[in-house]
Amino acid sequence: MKLISLLDQLAATPATAAPAPRRALLAQLGRAAVAALPLGATALSVAAAPTDTSYDAVTQLLLLERTQVALYTQGLAAPGLIPTAQTADFQRMLAHQTQHAALLLKALQDAGAVVPVLPRFDFSGRHSVATNPELFPAVLTSYDAFLALAQQLEDLGVRIYKNYIFIITDPQLLRAFLRIHSVEAEHSAHIRGLRKSRGAVVQHWPSEEDAAIVRPTAAQGLTTAATGGEETGVQYLTPGVPVPFASFLLISTNTAIHDPALAEAFDEPVSSAVAQTALNLFV
Amino acid sequence: MSDHTFLPAWREQSLGRRVFLRVSAASAASVALIAAGCSTTTVTPTPADPYQLALPTGDPGLLYFAYMMALAQTTLYQKVMDAPPTDLTAAERAVFVDLRDHKVVHQQTIRYLIDPTGINQLLPTDFAFSLSKFTLTTRAGVLAAAQQLADLAAAAYPVLLTLFTTSSIPQRTLLLKMSSVQARHAAAVRDLLTPGSFANSDVVDSAGQLLTKTPTEVIAALAPYFAPYVISVAGLAVPV
Structure with a gap:
């Protein structure tokens, strides 16, 4: 991430004078990143602080959407986890996140940029190593634990899109991001409502009146990212x-x-x- | 009690955690008056038709537009708080208190962006968002009205945010921060009226993106409620 940031920062420096065609910025950044990768790794490591750029934005958002797709896919596949009455809700959210991921993937591909490999997701927080400590217990066996994680990831989604909106220069991508940003907010409000109906102290929006979702210290990064500073x-x-x-x-x-x-x-x-x-x- | 007790008005009336006021119909509706010799950022009735309000051009017009959407919602939510239908549950009333409060913050913040002095009168004294076309005596009627307005505003923000020309990132960021709260309102109200209707295909397209409305479409939808005033958005930027 940092390396790519630096590389596309450099690539962006010789700014094109003529009005750029749609996606030109992203395309430029993407291709530059690909071309420069082998050299960049050693020569440019600490030259500048990482800066948020379109390429970083799209790759991070793709990881977010893929994470949500994986959570809902695994949740829907877990026997008895999601009550029948809410299966359709999660199928809808899964469909939306899948559509968002496809849009982001296409944006990278159209730009000729590196498309990150689909990671293997582990919602226990063990990083697929059985001996690692479990940071998120029972996510796929307890509906309450599943909902708590889903809520935090949806809140995180709203916040990541929000962070990147005004650095997106491509009008079409900007419009899509704004519309997706709102859909993520509707998802979050819904999951918060589901938790509320099950007795959790939580509002449809992040509130200081919400009961904290208690996590081990090593998992605190999620809570900080999802609602820290709200x-x-x-x-x-x-x-x-x-x-x-x-x-x-x-x-x-x-x-x-x-x-x-x-x-x-x-x-x-x-x-x-x-x-x-x-x-x-x-x- | 909280981070916000620096607000003196809140401290004054520490009657418990929640402090709110009854708003008379007049004060809720007549937000401001038109000042003579107003600046370009105020709405001007044309001499030919005193009920014709042309929103200012450029970013001030966009702020006015956002202000009017917020005004519509605060008027509705205040009414629900003042006279809740008997079948609206206590939990649902609490949600409406929050909706009202959030929209008051939005409306007043936008008002501040339009007129930092707070002394100019933004709209004619008799300008109001009329609730007479809604059925506010039943839970279903209240939720239907709330859903209509919350959906409309949620649909407006993604377009609105692309139209600002200001280089002021903080100003646009304020509205961006409101836009997701607005979407949360829409989902919350949708789920109260029809459980599971959040982000459904009525409001989200087949690409998983919120269906949007232009300022022209939004003002057309609100027009019956602003009558006899007629709002012109001809001066606003047009989405491309």
């Missing part, structure tokens, strides 16, 4: 200039709200590094 009540107008909520959410104008609602009203993005740490737990 409790913030600070939003910015320009860098360093916060929105003065206290000046316009007032009892005198009938616009007072209950405290947690301010943070709930804004879904936060996640940085690519934090997201990658979480996604790496399952491969």
